[in-house]
Amino acid sequence: MEIIRTENLHFDYEIYDDKGAVVDKSSALCGVNLTVQKGEFLAILGHNGSGKSTLAKHFNGILTPTNGKVFVNGIDVSDDKNIYEIRQMVGMVFQNPDNQIVAAIVEEDVAFALENLGVPPLEIRERIDEAMKSVDIYKYRKHAPHRLSGGQKQRVAIAGVIAMRPQCIVLDEPTAMLDPKGRKEVMKTIKFLVEKGITIVLITHYMEEAAQAKRVVVMHNGEIIMDGAPKQIFTQVDKLKSVGLDVPQVTELAHELRKNGLNFPANVLNENEFVEELIKLL
Amino acid sequence: MLKDITIGQFFPGESVIHRLDARFKIIFSVLAAAMLFTAQNFMGLGVAAVFIVMCYALSGIKFRMILKSLKPIIPLIIFTGILNLFFIKGEEILLEFWFVTVYVEGAKTSAFMMTRIITLIIGMSLLTYTTSPIMLTDAIESLLSPLKKVRFPVHELAMMMMIALRFIPLLIEETDKIIMAQKARGANLDAKGLVKKAKALIPILIPLFISAFKRANELALAMECRCYRGGEGRTRLKKLQSSVLDYLALGLVLCVFGIVIVNNFVFG
Numbered sequence: 001m002e003i004i005r006t007e008n009l010h011f012d013y014e015i016y017d018d019k020g021a022v023v024d025k026s027s028a029l030c031g032v033n034l035t036v037q038k039g040e041f042l043a044i045l046g047h048n049g050s051g052k053s054t055l056a057k058h059f060n061g062i063l064t065p066t067n068g069k070v071f072v073n074g075i076d077v078s079d080d081k082n083i084y085e086i087r088q089m090v091g092m093v094f095q096n097p098d099n100q101i102v103a104a105i106v107e108e109d110v111a112f113a114l115e116n117l118g119v120p121p122l123e124i125r126e127r128i129d130e131a132m133k134s135v136d137i138y139k140y141r142k143h144a145p146h147r148l149s150g151g152q153k154q155r156v157a158i159a160g161v162i163a164m165r166p167q168c169i170v171l172d173e174p175t176a177m178l179d180p181k182g183r184k185e186v187m188k189t190i191k192f193l194v195e196k197g198i199t200i201v202l203i204t205h206y207m208e209e210a211a212q213a214k215r216v217v218v219m220h221n222g223e224i225i226m227d228g229a230p231k232q233i234f235t236q237v238d239k240l241k242s243v244g245l246d247v248p249q250v251t252e253l254a255h256e257l258r259k260n261g262l263n264f265p266a267n268v269l270n271e272n273e274f275v276e277e278l279i280k281l282l
Numbered sequence: 283m284l285k286d287i288t289i290g291q292f293f294p295g296e297s298v299i300h301r302l303d304a305r306f307k308i309i310f311s312v313l314a315a316a317m318l319f320t321a322q323n324f325m326g327l328g329v330a331a332v333f334i335v336m337c338y339a340l341s342g343i344k345f346r347m348i349l350k351s352l353k354p355i356i357p358l359i360i361f362t363g364i365l366n367l368f369f370i371k372g373e374e375i376l377l378e379f380w381f382v383t384v385y386v387e388g389a390k391t392s393a394f395m396m397t398r399i400i401t402l403i404i405g406m407s408l409l410t411y412t413t414s415p416i417m418l419t420d421a422i423e424s425l426l427s428p429l430k431k432v433r434f435p436v437h438e439l440a441m442m443m444m445i446a447l448r449f450i451p452l453l454i455e456e457t458d459k460i461i462m463a464q465k466a467r468g469a470n471l472d473a474k475g476l477v478k479k480a481k482a483l484i485p486i487l488i489p490l491f492i493s494a495f496k497r498a499n500e501l502a503l504a505m506e507c508r509c510y511r512g513g514e515g516r517t518r519l520k521k522l523q524s525s526v527l528d529y530l531a532l533g534l535v536l537c538v539f540g541i542v543i544v545n546n547f548v549f550g
Contacts, residue, residue: 060507084509092507099497100504104448108416111519113508118515125519142294146451160508 151182
């Protein structure tokens with residue numbers, strides 16, 4: 001079952017001059033065809049300006065395509081009539097946790113989306129408690145967000161989305177502003193959501209995070225240039241480097257070892273696999 | 283340094299005062315203010331003051347906090363006191379030296395005015411000390427809701443207050459960072475003189491404004507993603523609910539008000 005499908009998706013940003021008149025267009029997406037399956041854990045990789053965030057903003061109708069179509073569960077996203085239904089199905093988490101928390105108390109913020117949807121108060125209480133427990137911030141529910149750490153704040157933002165009970169969550173570089181500890185917490189939460197059967201689209205430029213996904217899509221200049229399992233993608237070290245991306249450190253090390261004549265397999269993505277292969281080799 | 287500032291300080295608690303409906307508490311505060319201005323003599327003022335102090339005792343707020351709430355208005359109190367003391371003329375002379383004469387009436391009015399201001403401030407502070415900012419915002423939204431009929435944007439106002447409460451600590455923190463960053467680049471922020479001081483603010487205010495607009499933009503996006511579409515059809519997690527307690531309290535406040543008014547007629 002597919003959940004999101006884009007067909008020949010084009011998007012142009014308009015460039016304005018000082019007086020506000022359109023002087024030029026800049027294409028951010030040039031014909032993207034992508035299908036996301038239900039329950040999938042998909043990572044979108046790409047250099048700055050590759051169009052990955054622009055693509056993500058089409059998944060819940062924040063941006064409407066210049067050309068082409070986006071469907072969520074078969075519903076056309078550009079139709080304004082369905083916009084709130086779609087935004088409830090596809091939740092979105094952004095980079096800066098501070099700028100997406102609305103209320104001055106954690107539980108009030110988690111409840112924000114449900115309040116907007118007009119859910120009765122008793123049901124709100126039940127759903128936010130469940131959401132806060134599932135991302136492990138229940139004990140901070142009465143705290144002010146600015147007293148929490150980055151990782152905790154990002155989990156509050158995720159809880160606010162989970163409370164809507166979406167089928168899919170799009171995370172736009174959710175760990176980019178976090179410290180290593182916060183990054184770990186958020187990745188743990190994402191994996192938990194995957195296990196619960198929620199479709200995850202993770203936009204990132206950390207190779208180690210992308211390597212944990214089931215499927216990786218690489219974008220460059222508004223187009224999808226690679227699509228496959230992490231092992232297929234990361235073994236193509238030279239191609240990734242040509243579009244300004246890195247590979248996980250161990251994969252690169254394996255690549256270098258092979259270049260120097262060692263019989264080392266290319267498809268290692270984490271330390272454990274590397275150590276195993278190394279032991280075999282020795 | 284800037285971090286220590288808290289807006290609308292709230293001290294969580296479980297006291298009777300804390301449990302009162304925020305809408306009623308706002309009404310009580312208005313009534314208390316009216317009461318203090320209706321009182322025409324020391325006895326009336328005393329009744330009102332004793333009532334407010336009793337509310338403090340019930341709320342469990344530390345005595346220290348009363349003094350703290352008065353701190354910023356000490357200059358105002360002193361100013362009012364001095365003005366009334368020296369400029370009100372009467373018949374009985376209290377003391378006289380050099381060119382100043384202090385009359386008994388002046389001393390009385392001065393004391394009266396100072397007590398009035400002090401009780402007014404501590405009475406108002408009790409509202410913010412015992413009510414969470416969110417409850418306060420909700421209560422204002424609820425109390426102003428009749429104005430919706432004349433197209434006054436009540437929900438938008440409440441939402442703006444909520445967002446402001448959320449972002450004030452954040453922007454204060456950011457100002458701190460910008461000050462440090464500009465100092466590190468050699469900005470002279472401790473300049474003397476009004477014009478120079480104002481100029482020194484520019485390198486702080488401009489980055490702060492840009493950042494605030496950026497934040498606003500992202501926040502709007504995040505709110506849209508969470509299906510925000512204005513106040514229509516919106517429900518609330520916590521509903522304001524009035525109980526018997528609120529009506530009892532209302533009765534009590536009105537009683538005290540009554541005593542103050544009667545006192546005016548009898549002894550006025």
